[in-house]
Amino acid sequence: MTSSAKPRRFAVPLRTAAFAFGALLAAALPGAAQTLVKVGVPVGTVPGLKAAIEEGYFQKENIAIQFVTLSGGPAIITATVGGSVDVGYADMFAWVGSLENGFDLVLLQPANGRGASDYIIAGPKSGIKTPQDLRGKKIGIAAHVQSKLRVTLYLERFGLKPSDVTLVTVAQRDTVGAALASGQIDAAIAPDPDVAQWEQQFKVYPLDGRPWQQVPEAATTAGFFVTKAWLAANPKVAEGFVRAARKGAARYNALSAEDKAKIVLKYDKLDFFELEKTTPGVLARLNDDIASQDGPIDLTATGEWLAIAQKYGLIKNTIDLKAHLYRTATEPKV
Structure with a gap:
């Protein structure tokens, strides 16, 4: 096994404040009540969800999305288990660690590939x-x-x-x-x-x-996770979330660099159009941003990625993935 230096903490100002994106959409049907779904995310992530909001995919499912920005996978897992967010976007290793600690999170939908x-x-x-x-x-x-x-x-x-x-x-x-x-x-x-x-x-x-x-080419490196209790109470909402998330991921991956830049500008306040003026070619790099996964998990490739993590001592054990997946994570069509 390759030796690994133990990371030491670097003191930086912590800004894990939750902010509500005002991307709460009008109801898809007159008089239809929307379900608010709070999604825990790190800053600058989940472009597929943002594209889904822009295209009205969540609106059609009568879901309103509120993003809650947190520092990373472990913090998001904690927030999901604690109920301060409904859906947590986190890396696979943080999720496996939570399972090893006895938490009941299940994978609702793959979110990211190797990118x-x-x-x-x-x-x-x-x-x-x-x-x-x-x-x-x-x-x-x-x-x-x-x-x-x-x-x-x-x-x-x-x-x-x-x-x-x-x-x-x-x-x-x-x-x-x-x-x-x-x-x-x-x-x-x-x-x-x-x-x-x-x-x-x-x-x-x-x-x-x-x-x-x-990273193995077809592996899932991050996903959307929920507790079993939330899932039991909201099965239809969960299915609607996955349908909209998949459509949004496919849409974002297919967008031009210019249209991706518009989403980044609106949601992440980063202006690629201005950057292009001083750093020519930077806008075209958004063509590489195609990590969002719009289908079911590849169990073989993802298992290989988890095995690599175990080899390097970053997770204790590989897991039986199938035992911790909601059916939406494995079905080609939801």
Whole structure:
């Protein structure tokens, strides 16, 4: 087993405040009551749900979505179990960890595949030019174990081990750019659209190779999770949520870079059109943002991803996935 450096906490201002997106839509039918569904998400995620709101897919299901922004998978899992959100968007490893701790969350719908939008980026003061230059440096990772695994596999691809670097947990993703600019960390794993913004704002730059390339192609890396109690009380709402989420994911993946940029601008307040003026080509990178999954889980590929996590000691055991999936996660059509 490859040795793994133990991440140390990096003190950053915590902004896990829940905010309600006003994307609560009018009822699809006159007089029909909408069901409010609170969805726990990290900042800048779930573009498929945002596309579904824009296209009126949730409206047709008489569902109103309220996003509650939290710091990452573990916090979202906790909020889902505690009932402060109805549906939690979290990485698969956070979910497996919750099952190991006795929680009853089930996978409602796969949300993300391996994607093609994450990078290893270096700060302007780091002196890093190649992946091999990461030796002895501080690398920022997100507050979930999938981030650590992606960095570990990336390092190994370029002949390094986690023990060759210091892994620093940055709890708030939107503070990574400033931490790189100040030299508090030397490099970090991060996705677009954040990377695009920080390239202009903080002069960070991506290194060769991409972390997503080490993830099994058809694996589910994140999903939408609910408690069994919520599911028992809201089976029709759950089905409607999945139908709208799948349609939204398919729609977002098929959008042009320009139309994706409009969604990012509206929901994440990041203006790719302005960035394009100073960093030509950055808008086209949204064509790589196709991670949203619009169908059932691939059990084989996802099991392979969990086995890799177990190999590196990031989860204790692989699980019988089928025992923890609601039928909407496996059916081709809901």
